[in-house]
Amino acid sequence: MAIEINQTVKILFEVKIDGVVVDGSRSKKPFEFNYGVGQLIPGLEKRIVNMKAGEAAEILVPAAEAYGEYDENAVQTLPLAQFDDIADLKIGMQVQGEDEDGQPIQFTVKEITATTVTIDLNHPLAGKDIEYKIKIDSLM
Secondary structure: OOOOOOOEEEEEEEEEEOOEEEEEOOOOOOEEEEOOOOOOOHHHHHHHOOOOOOOEEEEEEOHHHOOOOOOHHHEEEEEHHHHOOOOOOOOOOEEEEEOOOOOEEEEEEEEEOOOEEEEEOOOOOOOOOEEEEEEEEEEO
């Protein structure tokens, strides 16, 4: 039986970015999720829909169907004073914040000068194709 919307699926997986393993089922304990409700990136859900329990596959999800293409317009330079409440601000730091409407956002600090901070609002994996090794452990 193929996977159905809202069905509980357990998978064993390995994730590679640029050929380097970055995540996976290290403990050999399956990752459990409900299919079709946004718990996985769209490109992966789309590619496993016809898989059955016990089936394995190597899947490449292009950036556009994962975390999106990298958007240069999502890089902004702001006054350093806006970051006074962040102790030990460092390049590469990922920061949780709020936008003008009070909605949560996450960004990465790209550059710090004496008067400004350049931030990147892109997801850290934006612009990256993602390679998966997947095995459907069970469908419930």
